[in-house]
Amino acid sequence: MNRPLIAFAFVAPALVFLAATLAWPLVSAFLLSLQNVRSVGTTGTWVGLENYQYILANAAFWRSTGLSFGWVIANAALQTLLALLAALILHQKFPGVRVARTWIILTWIVPTVVVVMIWRWLFSTSGGMINPILLQLGIIDRPVGFFATPESAFATLVFINSWRWFPFIALMMLAGMSRIPSDLYEAARIDGAGAFKRFTRITWPLLAPTLTVLLIVGTLLSFNVFDVIWLMTQGGPAGGTRTLPVLIYETAFRSYRMSEAATIAVLATALLMSFAVLATRYLARSGDER
Amino acid sequence: MRRPLRWSIALAAGLLVLAALIGLPFWWVVSGAFKAPQEIIARVPTFFPQSFTLEHFEKLLSASDYLTYLVNSVFVSVLSALVTLVLAIPASYAFFRLTFRGRETLYRIILLAYAFPSIVVLIPLFATFARLGLVDTRLALVLVNVAFALPFAIWMLRSFFASIPREIEEAARLDGGAPLTVLLRIMIPLTAPGIAAVAIFAFVTSWTEYVFASVMILSDAKRTIPVGFSGIIGQYQVDWGLLLAGASLAILPVVLLFALIGRWFVTGLTEGAVK
Amino acid sequence: MKKQLTLLLAGGMLAAPATAIADPVEITVWHMEQPPHRVERIQSLIDEFNAANPDIMVSQEPQNWGEIYAKAPAAVAAGTGPDMLFAIPDFAPILKDIGALESVADFVEELDGAHDFVDSTVEAYSYDGGVWAVPLYNMTLNLWYRESVLEEAGIAVPTSWDEWRAAAEALTTDDQFGMGLPANRQLYTDQTVYSVMVNGGASEIYNEDGTLRFDNPQTVAAYEFYNSMMEFSPPDAPSWTWGEAEACFASRSCAMVMQFTVISTYENQAEGDASDLGVAAIPTSDGSGDNATIAYANAVMLLSDEEARREASKEFIRFLLQPENYGRFLNMEPGLFMPVTADGATAESFWSDPMVQEYRDQIETVIANGQNGRLFGFTSGRVYPAIAAISAQNVLAETLQSVVVTGAEPADAVAAGQDRMADLSR
Numbered sequence: 006m007n008r009p010l011i012a013f014a015f016v017a018p019a020l021v022f023l024a025a026t027l028a029w030p031l032v033s034a035f036l037l038s039l040q041n042v043r044s045v046g047t048t049g050t051w052v053g054l055e056n057y058q059y060i061l062a063n064a065a066f067w068r069s070t071g072l073s074f075g076w077v078i079a080n081a082a083l084q085t086l087l088a089l090l091a092a093l094i095l096h097q098k099f100p101g102v103r104v105a106r107t108w109i110i111l112t113w114i115v116p117t118v119v120v121v122m123i124w125r126w127l128f129s130t131s132g133g134m135i136n137p138i139l140l141q142l143g144i145i146d147r148p149v150g151f152f153a154t155p156e157s158a159f160a161t162l163v164f165i166n167s168w169r170w171f172p173f174i175a176l177m178m179l180a181g182m183s184r185i186p187s188d189l190y191e192a193a194r195i196d197g198a199g200a201f202k203r204f205t206r207i208t209w210p211l212l213a214p215t216l217t218v219l220l221i222v223g224t225l226l227s228f229n230v231f232d233v234i235w236l237m238t239q240g241g242p243a244g245g246t247r248t249l250p251v252l253i254y255e256t257a258f259r260s261y262r263m264s265e266a267a268t269i270a271v272l273a274t275a276l277l278m279s280f281a282v283l284a285t286r287y288l289a290r291s292g293d294e295r
Numbered sequence: 296m297r298r299p300l301r302w303s304i305a306l307a308a309g310l311l312v313l314a315a316l317i318g319l320p321f322w323w324v325v326s327g328a329f330k331a332p333q334e335i336i337a338r339v340p341t342f343f344p345q346s347f348t349l350e351h352f353e354k355l356l357s358a359s360d361y362l363t364y365l366v367n368s369v370f371v372s373v374l375s376a377l378v379t380l381v382l383a384i385p386a387s388y389a390f391f392r393l394t395f396r397g398r399e400t401l402y403r404i405i406l407l408a409y410a411f412p413s414i415v416v417l418i419p420l421f422a423t424f425a426r427l428g429l430v431d432t433r434l435a436l437v438l439v440n441v442a443f444a445l446p447f448a449i450w451m452l453r454s455f456f457a458s459i460p461r462e463i464e465e466a467a468r469l470d471g472g473a474p475l476t477v478l479l480r481i482m483i484p485l486t487a488p489g490i491a492a493v494a495i496f497a498f499v500t501s502w503t504e505y506v507f508a509s510v511m512i513l514s515d516a517k518r519t520i521p522v523g524f525s526g527i528i529g530q531y532q533v534d535w536g537l538l539l540a541g542a543s544l545a546i547l548p549v550v551l552l553f554a555l556i557g558r559w560f561v562t563g564l565t566e567g568a569v570k
Numbered sequence: 571m572k573k574q575l576t577l578l579l580a581g582g583m584l585a586a587p588a589t590a591i592a593d594p595v596e597i598t599v600w601h602m603e604q605p606p607h608r609v610e611r612i613q614s615l616i617d618e619f620n621a622a623n624p625d626i627m628v629s630q631e632p633q634n635w636g637e638i639y640a641k642a643p644a645a646v647a648a649g650t651g652p653d654m655l656f657a658i659p660d661f662a663p664i665l666k667d668i669g670a671l672e673s674v675a676d677f678v679e680e681l682d683g684a685h686d687f688v689d690s691t692v693e694a695y696s697y698d699g700g701v702w703a704v705p706l707y708n709m710t711l712n713l714w715y716r717e718s719v720l721e722e723a724g725i726a727v728p729t730s731w732d733e734w735r736a737a738a739e740a741l742t743t744d745d746q747f748g749m750g751l752p753a754n755r756q757l758y759t760d761q762t763v764y765s766v767m768v769n770g771g772a773s774e775i776y777n778e779d780g781t782l783r784f785d786n787p788q789t790v791a792a793y794e795f796y797n798s799m800m801e802f803s804p805p806d807a808p809s810w811t812w813g814e815a816e817a818c819f820a821s822r823s824c825a826m827v828m829q830f831t832v833i834s835t836y837e838n839q840a841e842g843d844a845s846d847l848g849v850a851a852i853p854t855s856d857g858s859g860d861n862a863t864i865a866y867a868n869a870v871m872l873l874s875d876e877e878a879r880r881e882a883s884k885e886f887i888r889f890l891l892q893p894e895n896y897g898r899f900l901n902m903e904p905g906l907f908m909p910v911t912a913d914g915a916t917a918e919s920f921w922s923d924p925m926v927q928e929y930r931d932q933i934e935t936v937i938a939n940g941q942n943g944r945l946f947g948f949t950s951g952r953v954y955p956a957i958a959a960i961s962a963q964n965v966l967a968e969t970l971q972s973v974v975v976t977g978a979e980p981a982d983a984v985a986a987g988q989d990r991m992a993d994l995s996r
Contacts, residue, residue, distance in 0.1 A: 015389035019382040026442035033419035093875035107557040114549040116503040130806045150805030180564035203446040225409035241755040243971040259962040270415030275669045277410035359606040425648030454589040509637045526604045
């Protein structure tokens with residue numbers, strides 16, 4: 006069925022919209038990176054690749070890049086694990102499963118400010134719930150400052166962000182699982198396959214395409230998480246959670262170096278784009294077009 | 296389909312952990328919103344409230360514009376969801392049912408929309424909106440929200456369209472239907488649950504958006520809930536009771552929404568298309 | 571670009587028909603006092619002013635400190651900024667940099683003649699041959715404690731760093747922390763660190779010629795001392811802002827805290843026993859009586875470059891500083907905002923507030939302590955624009971974190987801090 010004009014008309018509005026709201030500002034940011042603009046609203050002169058030289062030689066930039074990598078991987082690992090377990094549970098039939106499936110998403114529909122405030126309160130040493138519980142259970146013997154060291158702050162943030170996102174991922178996985186025909190499972194059961202074998206032979210392979218796309222999009226979204234980190238630790242303590250988005254924001258609005266911030270953003274974009282391009286190429290090859 | 300006992304126990308245990316992980320924090324917040332101030336900051340927190348007061352909610356509603364923020368959030372989110380659908384549905388249909396040159400490449404590019412830090416878009420977009428007189432308007436927020444929800448929405452819709460048997464579509468076309476008619480009369484009704492799911496996705500992403508809303512909106516009357524909420528967090532002191540009440544109210548509307556149409560989100564995802 | 575926009579605006583307004591004389595001049599004020607009760611108090615003052623001045627209409631837009639550093643310059647550049655914007659000293663240079671400010675030296679002189687400003691509050695905004703904002707209210711850091719708690723432990727109010735350390739140690743028990751100090755990379759920690767520095771002879775971070783002198787023995791000693799005090803703070807101190815410190819004090823988990831005021835939370839969330847609440851000046855390193863503290867002279871900047879709107883804004887400011895109104899303005903948060911004028915300090919409207927009356931002793935002490943207030947980067951009568959970035963990036967707090975959290979040697983951390991400041995000053 007070949008009606009290119011109609012097809013084009015269908016696609017054009019969305020594409021034009023995205024071009025205007027995303028593509029154009031990106032170009033604009035790239036141009037900004039070639040100047041030396043400081044505060045927002047001031048103008049600068051063209052300085053070519055000077056900013057790039059400065060940033061690429063800057064230790065803070067590389068530290069943030071490393072933190073971003075770690076952030077993405079840690080989130081992917083924790084979220085995939087939690088989501089998979091949750092999806093498997095919700096895939097079963099038991100009384101109240103409908104309710105469970107509907108309400109598991111609770112953590113995702115709440116504004117991030119609220120999520121941050123909730124956990125800041127829960128983790129605090131005066132009035133928070135987590136420390137007393139851990140003390141009661143004997144897991145710790147002194148109250149812990151969850152945001153006291155760079156490492157623990159990082160881990161705690163990964164937990165909070167995963168807590169927020171894993172139900173959504175779980176539902177996406179559930180959607181994928183529900184498209185697996187149940188006769189496959191029946192046949193396998195008749196053949197005597199146990200639960201574990203059913204998982205590894207049927208669920209996992211058939212879920213793989215969905216999982217792959219989720220991983221790719223999830224990585225991109227994870228990388229971009231800004232408000233949770235900023236609102237909670239502002240990139241601290243001692244820069245331990247200063248991922249690239251945080252660094253960009255700080256450079257633009259706290260150090261008042263718009264052009265430098267744009268430079269970091271362009272570099273980060275290059276990184277993400279290469280990842281996305283490679284990943285989608287892999288997707289195409291493994292036949293995602295179902 | 297009987298299940299061996301140990302699996303039942305494992306399932307129950309898993310469910311319990313899940314319920315605790317998700318439910319407990321919210322329980323503490325909502326129950327805390329009704330506690331007296333002294334009990335909230337007590338060194339040893341209480342699981343079941345020992346006191347009961349409505350003072351935090353009273354203070355919140357009388358002294359701040361929380362209801363205005365609520366209305367703004369609803370307005371922006373509903374509009375964002377609608378616009379996202381209007382743009383995403385035809386685009387998705389075109390990508391996955393119609394053939395045209397460059398289809399593959401364009402589809403790949405769509406997902407690339409997430410491949411950059413959204414912060415970087417903030418300032419150029421602000422400058423553009425300023426020139427267009429869109430700063431401090433809710434429309435500006437809608438535009439931003441749609442931009443961020445659209446790519447994923449297109450991708451989500453794809454699988455729903457893909458699961459409709461070709462025969463139905465062929466039949467409609469053979470009957471002489473133009474693609475637009477086929478889309479409106481046949482495809483949309485068949486994928487209604489899936490569309491509802493995408494609408495809810497767009498609604499929620501708009502509802503929770505904070506960064507752009509905080510910079511684009513200058514006046515109190517146009518604020519959305521996330522920004523309004525961060526505002527009542529006192530600058531030099533923290534009124535935990537007020538915050539917990541605010542958090543409870545920020546959660547309430549989406550919870551109500553989900554109570555009403557939440558199951559469509561799930562069935563939309565899991566069933567996608569009416570068979 | 572911005573100049574063109576505003577010129578256009580100005581031209582447009584001047585070209586408006588003569589009937590415009592009947593329409594009130596509409597001006598907006600942005601401030602960062604968002605808590606609902608403060609907004610309410612400001613609104614009632616605005617309503618009073620609007621009623622008494624039918625040719626002017628003022629409206630307020632409360633903003634958030636976390637957002638305003640990004641938002642205000644952007645809004646001004648886009649021509650959508652306010653007519654009046656509240657500020658703290660390190661915020662003004664940013665707006666001056668983008669050309670949004672005109673000197674208000676004459677206006678300040680007029681007000682000084684009428685009400686007698688506390689000199690340090692005007693100094694914080696006087697540099698580069700002009701005065702860039704009008705002082706409006708003052709905030710100073712003090713040491714807060716409970717008399718009964720100190721008595722029980724048998725210690726006197728500390729006046730030197732040695733006494734301070736000994737007191738904190740004696741007050742730290744199983745369920746009480748002796749001295750709650752923050753170690754967050756945030757404004758509150760900047761403030762507490764500087765308060766210690768200023769009492770240890772390290773109040774200047776710039777030399778007369780504009781070079782940095784942050785890295786000096788007194789600064790290192792101050793950081794050493796602060797670090798040694800951290801063991802008496804709760805473990806989550808590295809994520810503290812003002813709220814956590816106050817909550818700690820209110821719940822009796824902390825025996826002492828450094829804070830602008832704890833009166834409100836003490837009254838509303840703790841036991842509210844005015845006779846037990848003690849406040850003292852921050853101890854000096856050697857116990858000599860010359861205590862100083864960090865002083866935040868909050869002010870208001872006039873951003874509009876249209877005559878009519880500037881005049882209207884000035885009218886409103888004159889109204890606020892009138893002794894009969896000023897007290898009510900300050901008491902939007904009793905105990906937090908202190909008068910910047912001499913007649914404000916004796917105003918009936920200030921002292922007649924019930925909470926102020928109840929805590930009269932404490933507030934008098936706070937006002938007295940504030941006479942000797944300073945602010946880093948604004949001490950030598952000259953201000954270097956980089957101070958904005960240095961404050962916004964919380965370099966003082968950042969340096970503390972590398973000592974407390976990362977375990978660096980104070981001398982190294984301070985040297986690195988100076989490098990950071992130099993980098994931000996490029």
